[in-house]
Amino acid sequence: xxxxxxxxxxxxxxxxxxxxxxxxxxxxxxxxxxxxxxxxxxxxxxxxxxxxxxxxxxxxxxxxxxxxxxxxxxxxxxxxxxxxxxxxxxxxxxxxxxxxxxxxxxxxxxxxxxxxxxxxxxxxxxxxxxxxxxxxxxxxxxxxxxxxxxxxxxxxxxxxxxxxxxxxxxxxxxxxxxxxxxxxxxxxxxxxxxxxxxxxxxxxxxxxxxxxxxxxxxxxxxxxxxxxxxxxxxxxxxxxxxxxxxxxxxxxxxxxxxxxxxxxxxxxxxxxxxxxxxxxxxxxxxxxxxxxxxxxxxxxxxxxxxxxxxxxxxxxxxxxxxxxxxxxxxxxxxxxxxxxxxxxxxxxxxxxxxxxxxxxxxxxxxxxxxxxxxxxxxxxxxxxxxxxxxxxxxxxxxxxxxxxxxxxxxxxxxxxxxxxxxxxxxxxxxxxxxxxxxxx
Numbered sequence: 001x002x003x004x005x006x007x008x009x010x011x012x013x014x015x016x017x018x019x020x021x022x023x024x025x026x027x028x029x030x031x032x033x034x035x036x037x038x039x040x041x042x043x044x045x046x047x048x049x050x051x052x053x054x055x056x057x058x059x060x061x062x063x064x065x066x067x068x069x070x071x072x073x074x075x076x077x078x079x080x081x082x083x084x085x086x087x088x089x090x091x092x093x094x095x096x097x098x099x100x101x102x103x104x105x106x107x108x109x110x111x112x113x114x115x116x117x118x119x120x121x122x123x124x125x126x127x128x129x130x131x132x133x134x135x136x137x138x139x140x141x142x143x144x145x146x147x148x149x150x151x152x153x154x155x156x157x158x159x160x161x162x163x164x165x166x167x168x169x170x171x172x173x174x175x176x177x178x179x180x181x182x183x184x185x186x187x188x189x190x191x192x193x194x195x196x197x198x199x200x201x202x203x204x205x206x207x208x209x210x211x212x213x214x215x216x217x218x219x220x221x222x223x224x225x226x227x228x229x230x231x232x233x234x235x236x237x238x239x240x241x242x243x244x245x246x247x248x249x250x251x252x253x254x255x256x257x258x259x260x261x262x263x264x265x266x267x268x269x270x271x272x273x274x275x276x277x278x279x280x281x282x283x284x285x286x287x288x289x290x291x292x293x294x295x296x297x298x299x300x301x302x303x304x305x306x307x308x309x310x311x312x313x314x315x316x317x318x319x320x321x322x323x324x325x326x327x328x329x330x331x332x333x334x335x336x337x338x339x340x341x342x343x344x345x346x347x348x349x350x351x352x353x354x355x356x357x358x359x360x361x362x363x364x365x366x367x368x369x370x371x372x373x374x375x376x377x378x379x380x381x382x383x384x385x386x387x388x389x390x391x392x393x394x395x396x397x398x399x400x401x402x403x404x405x406x407x408x409x410x411x412x413x414x415x416x417x418x419x420x421x422x423x424x425x426x427x428x429x430x431x432x433x434x435x436x437x438x439x440x
Contacts, residue, residue: 043265047272050262055279057255058328059287061247066321068248071241076320077172078165083316085164091155093309099148108143112136270343277336284329291318291325326404331396334411359423374426381425388417 069076084090113136120129154160259276266272295314302310341348377384392414399406 044267047262047265047267050258050265051272051276051279054255054258054262055276055283057251057258058280059283059325061251061255062284062287062324062328063321064244064247064251066324068244069320071244074169074172078169080317080320081168082161082165084313085155085161087309087312087316089308089312091152093306094155095148095152096305098151099144102147102151103144109136109140112139270339273339274336274343277332277334277339279332281329281332281336284325284332287325288322288329291322323401323403327402327407330404330407334407338411355419356422359419363423363426374424377421377424378427381421384421385418388414388421 070080071077085094113133116124116129116132116136119132120126124132259280263269263272263276295311298314299307299311341351392410396402396407396410
């Protein structure tokens with residue numbers, strides 16, 4: 001009579017049965033994976049499309065906000081342009097330009113030659129006149145060097161830098177008022193942009209009265225106009241100003257919404273968040289490459305003597321845009337790395353275990369017994385970790401124009417806080433079983 005093939009629930013399997021069981025489990029997993037691949041559905045596709053669109057819109061949104069700040073924010077524009085007059089290469093270029101302009105209208109060598117000719121006409125010996133003519137060239141060069149030195153000293157004065165700041169501020173305020181349509185003195189009449197001269201007439205009338213010409217008080221309030229530009233150009237400029245203003249307001253939120261919805265629709269939220277962080281970082285690298293190419297094109301398009309000031313001016317103008325892309329680059333990498341390390345992958349698990357063991361080793365070497373504090377931290381470790389992450393997010397959100405360095409420092413401080421929580425995490429040891437029995 002054969003033995004029954006049924007086994008008890010706790011009976012162990014022999015090696016052959018164990019191998020067969022593992023083989024069957026592998027086949028089941030393969031079948032489930034194949035079924036999952038066949039049932040891709042619409043959500044992963046839509047998620048991928050939204051994340052890609054959000055990553056592509058990120059540099060566009062950043063550039064739009066930067067342009068809007070330069071066009072609409074006078075303080076920001078002044079802060080951007082103020083260092084131009086203080087840059088040595090730009091000062092040298094301005095000095096050369098002013099010096100060239102002066103000597104365009106003042107021919108020192110010609111004046112010296114004329115003076116020598118006049119002396120020769122008055123009886124100066126020809127031999128001496130020829131020698132004096134030979135000195136007019138070095139004289140002109142010396143005068144040019146003298147003028148250039150004085151012009152350079154002028155541009156090096158802080159008064160000139162402050163005058164530059166006032167000039168660009170006033171010019172930007174006036175341009176912004178014209179583009180936004182808030183200046184009633186500039187209007188469109190027919191196909192021309194006209195300027196109302198009433199404020200200038202009032203100022204001239206007041207100046208004449210102050211000078212003693214009281215008859216100027218009889219000039220009535222009039223509004224003569226003068227055409228200053230084509231209306232089509234102003235209409236286009238105002239339309240562009242309005243478009244940039246709207247894009248700068250909504251485009252960043254649209255990009256953020258696309259990324260958030262894309263992560264939400266993904267089957268694996270963690271993987272989607274890692275891909276989003278890396279995608280944003282990659283888009284910032286693309287923007288940085290575009291700025292570098294634009295700089296090369298700009299430098300190559302100007303004469304060699306103007307290459308250095310042109311490059312310096314470009315770097316000054318786009319420095320805030322570069323700060324913004326560095327911030328988003330670091331933020332994307334931090335989000336991707338943090339999400340990966342918090343995930344279930346083998347590498348992430350090993351890293352976390354290594355950190356936990358290292359902190360436990362340090363705690364043991366220090367002989368730390370956190371007692372009730374350790375038990376409390378162990379009980380509420382999830383809440384404490386969430387609070388640390390939330391605090392880091394709030395600090396980032398409320399920073400005024402955070403930089404890449406600020407993001408990196410926030411991430412490092414968050415790591416330190418999480419390490420402290422893990423270091424203090426000590427579960428309360430359970431009482432021995434025999435002690436519990438005696439107590440009972």
